[in-house]
Amino acid sequence: xxxxxxxxxxxxxxxxxxxxxxxxxxxxxxxxxxxxxxxxxxxxxxxxxxxxxxxxxxxxxxx
Amino acid sequence: xxxxxxxxxxxxxxxxxxxxxxxxxxxxxxxxxxxxxxxxxxxxxxxxxxxxxxxxxxxxxxxxxxxxxxxxxxxxxxxxxxxxxxxxxxxxxxxxxxxxxxxxxxxxxxxxxxxxxxxxxxxxxxxxxxxxxxxxxxxxxxxxxxxxxxxxxxxxxxxxxxxxxxxxxxxxxxxxxxxxxxxxxxxxxxxxxxxxxxxxxxxxxxxxxxxxxxxxxxxxxxxxxxxxxxxxxxxxxxxxxxxxxxxxxxxxxxxxxxxxxxxxxxxxxxxxxxxxxxxxxxxxxxxxxxxxxxxxxxxxxxxxxxxxxxxxxxxxxxxxxxxxxxxxxxxxxxxxxxxxxxxxxxxxxxxxxxxxxxxxxxxxxxxxxxxxxxxxxxxxxxxxxxxxxxxxxxxxxxxxxxxxxxxxxxxxxxxxxxxxxxxxxxxxxxxxxxxxxxxxxxxxxxxxxxxxxxxxxxxxxxxxxxxxxxxxxxxxxxxxxxxxxxxxxxxxxxxxxxxxxxxxxxxxxxxxxxxxxxxxxxxxxxxxxxxxxxxxxxxxxxxxxxxxxxxxxxxxxxxxxxxxxxxxxxxxxxxxxxxxxxxxxxxxxxxxxxxxxxxxxxxxxxxxxxxxxxxxxxxxxxxxxxxxxxxxxxxxxxxxxxxxxxxxxxxxxxxxxxxxxxxxxxxxxxxxxxxxxxxxxxxxxxxxxx
Numbered sequence: 001x002x003x004x005x006x007x008x009x010x011x012x013x014x015x016x017x018x019x020x021x022x023x024x025x026x027x028x029x030x031x032x033x034x035x036x037x038x039x040x041x042x043x044x045x046x047x048x049x050x051x052x053x054x055x056x057x058x059x060x061x062x063x
Numbered sequence: 064x065x066x067x068x069x070x071x072x073x074x075x076x077x078x079x080x081x082x083x084x085x086x087x088x089x090x091x092x093x094x095x096x097x098x099x100x101x102x103x104x105x106x107x108x109x110x111x112x113x114x115x116x117x118x119x120x121x122x123x124x125x126x127x128x129x130x131x132x133x134x135x136x137x138x139x140x141x142x143x144x145x146x147x148x149x150x151x152x153x154x155x156x157x158x159x160x161x162x163x164x165x166x167x168x169x170x171x172x173x174x175x176x177x178x179x180x181x182x183x184x185x186x187x188x189x190x191x192x193x194x195x196x197x198x199x200x201x202x203x204x205x206x207x208x209x210x211x212x213x214x215x216x217x218x219x220x221x222x223x224x225x226x227x228x229x230x231x232x233x234x235x236x237x238x239x240x241x242x243x244x245x246x247x248x249x250x251x252x253x254x255x256x257x258x259x260x261x262x263x264x265x266x267x268x269x270x271x272x273x274x275x276x277x278x279x280x281x282x283x284x285x286x287x288x289x290x291x292x293x294x295x296x297x298x299x300x301x302x303x304x305x306x307x308x309x310x311x312x313x314x315x316x317x318x319x320x321x322x323x324x325x326x327x328x329x330x331x332x333x334x335x336x337x338x339x340x341x342x343x344x345x346x347x348x349x350x351x352x353x354x355x356x357x358x359x360x361x362x363x364x365x366x367x368x369x370x371x372x373x374x375x376x377x378x379x380x381x382x383x384x385x386x387x388x389x390x391x392x393x394x395x396x397x398x399x400x401x402x403x404x405x406x407x408x409x410x411x412x413x414x415x416x417x418x419x420x421x422x423x424x425x426x427x428x429x430x431x432x433x434x435x436x437x438x439x440x441x442x443x444x445x446x447x448x449x450x451x452x453x454x455x456x457x458x459x460x461x462x463x464x465x466x467x468x469x470x471x472x473x474x475x476x477x478x479x480x481x482x483x484x485x486x487x488x489x490x491x492x493x494x495x496x497x498x499x500x501x502x503x504x505x506x507x508x509x510x511x512x513x514x515x516x517x518x519x520x521x522x523x524x525x526x527x528x529x530x531x532x533x534x535x536x537x538x539x540x541x542x543x544x545x546x547x548x549x550x551x552x553x554x555x556x557x558x559x560x561x562x563x564x565x566x567x568x569x570x571x572x573x574x575x576x577x578x579x580x581x582x583x584x585x586x587x588x589x590x591x592x593x594x595x596x597x598x599x600x601x602x603x604x605x606x607x608x609x610x611x612x613x614x615x616x617x618x619x620x621x622x623x624x625x626x627x628x629x630x631x632x633x634x635x636x637x638x639x640x641x642x643x644x645x646x647x648x649x650x651x652x653x654x655x656x657x658x659x660x661x662x663x664x665x666x667x668x669x670x671x672x673x674x675x676x677x678x679x680x681x682x683x684x685x686x687x688x689x690x691x692x693x694x695x696x697x698x699x700x701x702x703x704x705x706x707x708x709x710x711x712x713x714x715x716x717x718x719x720x721x722x723x724x725x726x727x728x729x730x731x732x733x734x735x736x737x738x739x740x741x742x743x744x745x746x747x748x749x750x751x752x753x
Contacts, residue, residue: 044279
């Protein structure tokens with residue numbers, strides 16, 4: 001019962017992190033390791049800066 | 064067999080319940096009706112439309128192919144193209160499409176009574192808006208995530224592409240102006256609201272520094288910090304309101320506040336995104352989701368009574384909030400809650416680049432708009448739980464009902480909506496405001512409605528806090544839209560100017576950034592300024608203008624979709640987009656015609672300009688009005704030219720689409736379908752759907 005509850009809570013926390021983009025850097029690292037294993041990955045700060053720049057360079061919010 | 068009978072009975076039950084609820088709200092002529100009827104009607108209509116109509120469109124009209132690789136899979140670069148879990152895409156898509164529009168439109172349209180607006184929110188969404196979002200998402204997904212403008216150019220020709228671009232730019236200008244006006248009207252002479260809204264700016268910057276410098280990428284930590292600070296700022300605004308020396312600092316009339324918003328818009332657009340826009344967007348998204356969920360729970364739990372009648376006498380066009388008869392102005396006013404052209408820009412922007420499988424298109428495209436429409440239904444409930452007298456007293460501009468409180472209550476009570484000065488004063492005191500008369504724009508009345516719903520659910524003594532919480536929540540995402548919109552306008556302008564002189568097109572060249580931002584800000588700043596000095600409140604001019612332009616953008620998206628359907632040999636199904644398109648053409652053309660030719664100065668722009676210049680010439684205006692009259696006259700003429708231009712744009716692209724369709728049916732040459740070739744997906748084996 002207790003393990004099931006912690007499991008459910010962990011899943012919820014994972015979902016919240018995923019939805020909000022909180023785990024974005026970890027997922028970037030995973031993608032990077034899989035797709036370009038030879039190139040060095042961006043630092044956390046450089047990745048976040050690039051990601052925000054890309055996110056806000058088009059129509060991203062509506063009425 | 065058992066499940067078939069069970070599901071048959073289930074859906075029959077949903078259909079009967081939905082029919083009863085819609086019938087109940089349509090035929091009720093009693094004193095009041097419970098809000099739960101609205102929620103039930105909405106949920107049943109959405110469920111049936113999603114289960115049957117959307118599924119039919121997906122399977123039969125669009126022929127969604129689950130085995131086909133999406134652009135996210137084929138072009139995966141780990142950045143903008145990236146296969147993403149469907150609930151995450153849904154979250155992003157909904158956060159992008161849900162803005163202040165569906166909260167304001169229904170609030171204003173409630174002047175016709177609760178029925179017309181509610182019916183259009185339901186019918187317009189399931190047959191129009193949701194279909195538009197879904198097919199645009201589908202067609203863009205099949206075209207490597209290309210934008211609406213690009214699709215219009217590829218499928219119809221260059222006229223369509225240019226029309227989409229120009230319409231997008233202009234609608235953005237009008238939208239930002241009207242949203243700025245809503246914020247200004249909510250802050251006017253309210254130290255509490257002004258100080259709270261002002262506090263959201265440094266709070267967002269603090270969160271930006273936290274997320275960018277201190278703990279890069281820790282979005283949840285930064286947002287949690289920001290949300291706590293925002294709640295404190297609501298309480299802090301109440302404290303400032305009590306301090307004799309401090310409150311004067313934040314007590315301003317409309318015009319200085321408008322200049323502050325214009326200055327802010329410029330500063331925000333030239334600052335780096337990480338400092339202000341991005342962190343505030345996180346905060347406004349969390350606030351928006353939290354408040355919408357809270358409001359839904361409070362409505363279901365409290366089941367408030369709707370006090371507005373089903374129909375008011377203002378269906379004839381004499382309404383105080385905006386002039387114009389039920390047809391076509393209820394459709395123009397509701398706009399975003401039923402059909403929003405702007406969504407087609409999102410559905411052909413970020414979202415198609417994240418889809419991991421085509422089968423998610425129904426849930427994200429159709430389902431996302433269903434949820435947006437539900438937000439509009441809740442806004443309608445929040446507006447109509449108020450006593451109609453109170454609703455009209457808050458939303459009617461002084462130029463219509465009279466400058467003093469006594470005049471206003473006399474006018475409104477004479478309409479058959481009793482209200483007293485004491486009642487309004489008591490309400491203002493409860494909400495922590497000096498006055499609630501003529502607080503046009505929809506935000507204060509929505510906040511009063513939300514505060515009274517929340518107040519009775521979570522404690523009456525907190526009314527003033529709830530009211531200012533609601534104002535803060537609206538201002539937060541209005542400012543986000545204002546900032547993001549100015550930035551997009553700037554990019555579009557730089558793109559255009561780059562053709563004239565190359566350096567102006569470089570988005571990172573600072574002189575070009577400053578120049579193009581200044582142009583965009585002055586464009587919307589002009590309309591905001593006129594809206595503030597207009598004694599009739601400005602909203603009655605700007606909101607219909609925004610509604611018309613937004614519906615025209617929707618018509619452009621539906622034109623592209625109809626053209627593609629016909630060219631794909633699906634003429635017999637083209638009605639799914641052609642019918643809503645025809646309806647939009649009818650309502651926008653009628654609205655444009657009335658705005659141009661009506662003799663009633665409250666409806667026709669030219670009539671208003673003429674009547675004002677006659678009064679000015681005859682010396683019939685008091686000196687303060689005579690001083691601004693020339694500007695108002697010019698603005699009315701400009702607005703007339705603008706709607707005429709919008710209508711011309713619409714007809715141009717409709718005729719262009721028809722030309723392409725007819726040529727195709729005659730077997731003559733048309734631009735070929737630009738659909739990307741079919742590659743089978745490899746995701747299903749490798750990637751487990753979690």
